[in-house]
Amino acid sequence: MLAQQFINAISLGGVYALFALGFTLIFGVLGIVNLAHGAVFMLGAYSALHAVILLRLPLMAAILAAIVTTGAAGWLLDKLIFAPLRARDAPHLAPMIATIGLAICLSSSVEGFFGAQNLRFPVEALPTETLSLGGIRITWLELQIVLLAFVLMGILMWCLKQTRIGRALRGLAESPKAAALLGIDVEGLFRFTSVLASLLGGVAGVLIALYTNAVFPLMGQPMLHKGIAVVILGGMGDIRGALLGGFFLGFAEVFSVAYIGSTMRDAVAFGLLFAILLLRPDGLFGKATQRRA
Amino acid sequence: MNLKLNILSAILGISFLYGNAVAADIKIGIAAALTGNAAQYGLPIRQGLELAAAEINVRGGVNGNRLELIIEDEQGKKEEGINVFKKLIFQNKVMMLFGPTLSNSAQASDPVAQTAKVVVFGTSNTADGITSIGDYVFRNSVTERDILPITLKIAAQNTGLKKVAVIYGNDDIFTKSGYDNFKKALRDLKIPVATTETFAKGDVSFKPQLTNIRASNPDAVVLSALVAEGAPIMVQARQLGITLPFIGGNGMNSPRVFELAKGNSDNLWVGSPWSVESPAPENKRFIAAYLKAHGTMPDQFAAQAYDAMYIAAQALKTIKLTGKLETDRKALRDALPATQWNGATGPFKFRRIVGRNGKPAGYDAVQTAIVMVTQANRYVIKN
Amino acid sequence: MEWLDNFWATYSTLLLSVGTNVLLALSIYLTLACGLLTVANAAFMAIGAYTAALLTLQTGTPFLLALILGALLPALVAMLIGRPTLRLSGVYLAMATLAFGEVVRILILNAEDLTGGALGLNGIAQLTTGFDVAFALIGALYVLLRFAGSRIGRAMAAIRQDEIATELMGLNVRAYKLFAFVLGAALAGLAGALNAHFTFFISPNEYGFERAVEILAMGVLGGTGSPWGAVLGGVVITLLPELLRGFGHYRPLINGVVLIVIIIYSPQGIWDLTRFIRRRHSGKPAVN
Numbered sequence: 001m002l003a004q005q006f007i008n009a010i011s012l013g014g015v016y017a018l019f020a021l022g023f024t025l026i027f028g029v030l031g032i033v034n035l036a037h038g039a040v041f042m043l044g045a046y047s048a049l050h051a052v053i054l055l056r057l058p059l060m061a062a063i064l065a066a067i068v069t070t071g072a073a074g075w076l077l078d079k080l081i082f083a084p085l086r087a088r089d090a091p092h093l094a095p096m097i098a099t100i101g102l103a104i105c106l107s108s109s110v111e112g113f114f115g116a117q118n119l120r121f122p123v124e125a126l127p128t129e130t131l132s133l134g135g136i137r138i139t140w141l142e143l144q145i146v147l148l149a150f151v152l153m154g155i156l157m158w159c160l161k162q163t164r165i166g167r168a169l170r171g172l173a174e175s176p177k178a179a180a181l182l183g184i185d186v187e188g189l190f191r192f193t194s195v196l197a198s199l200l201g202g203v204a205g206v207l208i209a210l211y212t213n214a215v216f217p218l219m220g221q222p223m224l225h226k227g228i229a230v231v232i233l234g235g236m237g238d239i240r241g242a243l244l245g246g247f248f249l250g251f252a253e254v255f256s257v258a259y260i261g262s263t264m265r266d267a268v269a270f271g272l273l274f275a276i277l278l279l280r281p282d283g284l285f286g287k288a289t290q291r292r293a
Numbered sequence: 294m295n296l297k298l299n300i301l302s303a304i305l306g307i308s309f310l311y312g313n314a315v316a317a318d319i320k321i322g323i324a325a326a327l328t329g330n331a332a333q334y335g336l337p338i339r340q341g342l343e344l345a346a347a348e349i350n351v352r353g354g355v356n357g358n359r360l361e362l363i364i365e366d367e368q369g370k371k372e373e374g375i376n377v378f379k380k381l382i383f384q385n386k387v388m389m390l391f392g393p394t395l396s397n398s399a400q401a402s403d404p405v406a407q408t409a410k411v412v413v414f415g416t417s418n419t420a421d422g423i424t425s426i427g428d429y430v431f432r433n434s435v436t437e438r439d440i441l442p443i444t445l446k447i448a449a450q451n452t453g454l455k456k457v458a459v460i461y462g463n464d465d466i467f468t469k470s471g472y473d474n475f476k477k478a479l480r481d482l483k484i485p486v487a488t489t490e491t492f493a494k495g496d497v498s499f500k501p502q503l504t505n506i507r508a509s510n511p512d513a514v515v516l517s518a519l520v521a522e523g524a525p526i527m528v529q530a531r532q533l534g535i536t537l538p539f540i541g542g543n544g545m546n547s548p549r550v551f552e553l554a555k556g557n558s559d560n561l562w563v564g565s566p567w568s569v570e571s572p573a574p575e576n577k578r579f580i581a582a583y584l585k586a587h588g589t590m591p592d593q594f595a596a597q598a599y600d601a602m603y604i605a606a607q608a609l610k611t612i613k614l615t616g617k618l619e620t621d622r623k624a625l626r627d628a629l630p631a632t633q634w635n636g637a638t639g640p641f642k643f644r645r646i647v648g649r650n651g652k653p654a655g656y657d658a659v660q661t662a663i664v665m666v667t668q669a670n671r672y673v674i675k676n
Numbered sequence: 677m678e679w680l681d682n683f684w685a686t687y688s689t690l691l692l693s694v695g696t697n698v699l700l701a702l703s704i705y706l707t708l709a710c711g712l713l714t715v716a717n718a719a720f721m722a723i724g725a726y727t728a729a730l731l732t733l734q735t736g737t738p739f740l741l742a743l744i745l746g747a748l749l750p751a752l753v754a755m756l757i758g759r760p761t762l763r764l765s766g767v768y769l770a771m772a773t774l775a776f777g778e779v780v781r782i783l784i785l786n787a788e789d790l791t792g793g794a795l796g797l798n799g800i801a802q803l804t805t806g807f808d809v810a811f812a813l814i815g816a817l818y819v820l821l822r823f824a825g826s827r828i829g830r831a832m833a834a835i836r837q838d839e840i841a842t843e844l845m846g847l848n849v850r851a852y853k854l855f856a857f858v859l860g861a862a863l864a865g866l867a868g869a870l871n872a873h874f875t876f877f878i879s880p881n882e883y884g885f886e887r888a889v890e891i892l893a894m895g896v897l898g899g900t901g902s903p904w905g906a907v908l909g910g911v912v913i914t915l916l917p918e919l920l921r922g923f924g925h926y927r928p929l930i931n932g933v934v935l936i937v938i939i940i941y942s943p944q945g946i947w948d949l950t951r952f953i954r955r956r957h958s959g960k961p962a963v964n
Contacts, residue, residue: 001508004533008500015497033767035889081936090943093713097896100889101935108328108928116332118521123555130532137533212497213525213553218330222495225885232771257501262491263463267782274775278760281768328928366924371875371882375689376918383685400798400877422798464785464881469794649799 003136005258011138013250014146015208019223020230020242021152022200028237029173029193030082031092036099037201037227038220039106040077044070044202045209045219046110052125059125059210066202074198077102078191086190103220111217120213127210145207152200153243160239169193173237229273235283248284249273317616318361319354319609321346322381324374324392324402331369333521334594335394338416339364340587341598342391348582349602355609360602367393367402374398378405378413386618388609389414389625391601396420396466403430410619412626414605416598419543420470424655425648429626431656433601433641435543435566437471440662442478444564445515447664447676448540449484452562454512456485457540460502460526461517463491471517471542479515487511492522499526503533513537519544524553531557538562538666547592551670561667562675566660567596567638570672579637600636608632630656639663688806690918692874695809696867697894698910702816703863704895705906706856709829711836712762713770714857715888717864719777720750722784722883724865725872726791729800732873739803739873746869747862754861758854777888784880796879797872804873812870816863820903832856864891897938899945908946912938 019041026034047069048062057065081098129140160166172179172189180186208223209215230249234241249269256268276284323342326335346360354360363385365377374393381387382405389412393399399418406413407427415423415432424430448454459475462468479486487509490502503526506514514530516523516539523545530539539545543565551558569580569590579599583591591599605625611632612624633642639661648654665672700717707714728746731737737745761772784791791797823829831852834842843849872878890913898909916934920927942949 001504004504004507005501008498008504011500012498027767033770081940084940085943088940088943090939091900093708093892093896094939094943097893098936098939100893101932101939104932104935105929108932111328111332112925112929116328116330116336117549118333118524118553120553120555128556132534135534139532208497213528214521216330216333216521219495221886222493223497228771229775232767236767254501257490258505262502262505263786264782265491266493267779267786270775270778270782274772274779277764277768277772277775281764283768328925365921366927371877372689372693373917375875376687379686379689383682397796397877397879397881400796400879401875404799404802404876420795422795426799464794466794466796466879473795 001258005254007136007138009251009254010146010247011142011250012254013247014142014149015211015246016226016230016249017149017243017246018145018152018204018207019201019227020234020246021149021156021239022197022204023224023227024231024234024237024239024242025156025193025197025200027231028239029169030095030190032082032095032099033228034077034099034197035096035224036077036102036106037197038224039103040070040073040198040201040220041205041208041223042110042215042217042220043073043106044199044205045215046114047202048206049119049121049209049215050114052121059121059127062125063203063206066206067199070202070205071195071199073106073202074195075191077198078194082190082194083187086187107217107220114217116217119215121210121215139211141207141211145211148203148207149243149246152203153239156239165189165192229270233273233276233284238283241283245284317358317614319358319614320361320363320385320387321605322378322385322387322390322392323362323364324367324377324381324390324394324398325364326369326394326398327364327366329368329370331394334417335366335369337592337595338392338394338598340583341416341591341595342602344583344586344595345599345602345606347586349606355606356614358609358614360606363387367398369393369395369398371398371401374402375405378402382406382409382411387411388618388621389605391416391598391605393418396423396470399423400426400466403427406430410626411622412605412629414601416601417594420466421473422649424646424657427648427654429655431629431643433604433638433658433660434597435660436657437474437542438477439659440564440566441471441474441542442481443662443676444540444542444562444664445475445478445482445484447564448513448538448562448666449482451666451675452513452538454484454538456487456511457513457515458487458506458509458511459489459515459517460499460506461489461491462494462519462522464493465519467544468517468519468542471544475515475517475542492518492526494522496522499529500533503530503535506530507533507535511537514539516541516545518542520547520549520553524550524558527554527561528557536560543593546665546672548590549592550667555670558667558670562664563666563672564662564664565593566641566658566662567593568663568665568672568674570665570674571637571639571663573637573639575635576637576639596637600634600638600641603636604632604634604641605629607634689874690914692804692806692809693871694911694914695806695813696871697914698813698907699816699863699867699870700891701894701898701906701910702820702903703860703867704891705898705900705903706820706860706863708895708900709836710832710853710856711839712853712856713766714761714773714860715770715892716754716757716773716777717860717891718883718885718888719773719780720754720861720864721868721871721887721891722780722880723750723753723868725868725878725883726784726797727865728869729797729872729878730790732801732803733797733799743808743866743869747866750865750868751858751862754858755854758857762850762853762857774885774888777883778885781880781884784883791880794879794881796877798877800872800876800878802874802876804870809870812866816866817903817907824903828852828855893935897935897945899942899947901945902947904950905945905947912946 044066048066051062051065230245234245252269461472540562546565608628643656724746728742731742894909899905
């Protein structure tokens, strides 16, 4: 049973980490807590779902469709909301409140088009194999989610370190003003980040929807709630921290169910988070002075 | 879909104009969750009520009076529920109210109707204590207290279960209320509980709880959930190799379980007064009419709403309308308790319940349970 | 005055909700005014609501006393968690307070014997009148407006501008922060206690993440520069859905669009827009 719970924790942690990657990226570069990230995540799931159902596309093509939709959503998000607010030199909480409005718009539009009821991917489209080893079971899909979280983290970190655009992004995260003085296209990079973060959210939406079998207009809301915890636990804007934070929350939840009782699960997880923040005011894995965008 | 309905009601409106040009309208208020998360339950309720009202109107209304529905969205929120109730009662001056969709909203808004002395008829509020608010509160939604013991008994006879594990949503009034009734029924039937687990709305993974359940070695899993979480729970249980029967409350009585848990939906036991498979002619007629009007299969929410409108119409038929709102509202309240009906959910009558203060209060439903088990994407009736 | 009676009968709950929501907006204004991003207000509201409702339901405590205790208990809790928590800043403070709120909600959910768990508390007497809410509101506004022009108000503004400089000037920054946090908690608790006594029913889920974010939105949308901003934010966010009722299915969509438009065209808050009008009235020329 312990081994199974360990596997459960890894798989749940992977889910949280995958969601958190895009969320933390926006915070790291734009300095915005994007409360519409859950809605973008939902948009990804719906795009892929309808690509599969209506256009009869294979799953891979559907993921591509989700990337296109959510990427476009990210572009619009920056163009219509973040950029005008930057131009007006808005106080730092203003964009966050605007993203609440956007989340309402997205989820109510999707509800208007597709209804409020839960939907799921057709069984034919799902990878359904389960791996079983001495009573311990994990599905292929869970494994893929965990692997993808690690791969994406690796790619992101490599890009930030090794590529020109990555270095520019890190510079931007440290100081937009300095970056602009150095001739970096600040506005373009902000937009690029918003697109990248949103499409990461979209991919997460598809995979997690495949796993939960529950696609509904407000599916992003509970994820957002957990995602905030994960990202802050890992140190805001920290890519590796998002992954570690995700696994930390996954383990905290699973093992409180295993050893304390499922009614106390969220109290234990969030109580732990509260205590950690008091002991380490910049997150479990965060550094006080330096932001790793 | 909406357009179709609009055309339908337009036609009905015209036929009414030529039919009984002198009769008055009876205004009926409907408060349902039409946007937000609870809209998945509110929409079928609205469609069930509209279908029944359209049928009644096309047959000449109630004693020649046409039923006029005034529909408001209460979003499944308690303050919205109160606001909508007040608007319908004081501004639209409705004769009676249907709704609201969720038990939470009912706990907050039904007292408004009680104080204003307007009948409020719940079609989907199952939580204990709602009808104890007062003598103007009625419901035809299943009270699980009567149904669950029968479900458990028949499931036990068929599967030979000796002990069960329980999993329920502890943050939701519907699933928690269902659990309380399961707990009582299990105690009365002396079925030991190996472990009790909870989940929260919107959970991604139920595997930690299911792993605990698997380790406790039960013969069946008792599940108090709505289909939105219940179906994923069944899927994840099968992924963990738990092939045990599931026993659910009426939240799991939905044809959608076959879609949401496709390939893993077998061996789920549920009990309810309504079954999509019930061969009663009234039910067959209802399903055919609903399918024609809305293009989808009805669920239990739609069936109960449909019957509720007929029950109210039946009571309205027996009273003589004076045109004075207070008198008519009171007359309707006095006529309702004795009303009986045989509709899509089978034979129906009201039963008065005792309120919190020990005095008689509102009215619950008395109905017969149909116990079913899922097999190859169908519900099979077992009693 | 039949029209007025009818209006009050129909909209009394809405107006009372406006009142309690403005109190909530004022409660978060207090901390925002010190530059503190705390979002525990929904939890304090829950503590206030449950305290007062349990008192009137089970012990028959007079309403006024229940209200006072409903404001005091959250203040006490705020005092306890405030000391360690307020050392945090920015989003970390937001997260810590959010986590605290979640723990409170789960504890209420689990303390079934006392709170009824998910089934909530029902049959709460309707004791809140328009006068109670108006009195609480005027009182809170009076105090906060007095602060705004006083030493306390200036200290808070200074902390928001530059915490370290303020500390160096010899002000007890931690004490001021704690004061704002505790007073905010009391206001949120009072709002919860009042709200519980005109809605008949409370349940833990009303006080979760969504409510916390909604309160924050009221504070920011109105503007954090003046208590009047919070008043405006509370009024707009409460009335907007009701004003848009005629739009049916499009209501939430339009609601969201309006929020975005307000923020984009008035990023400093709605109160900031009235600056020009205010300037004109006081005879000074408007500055760009």
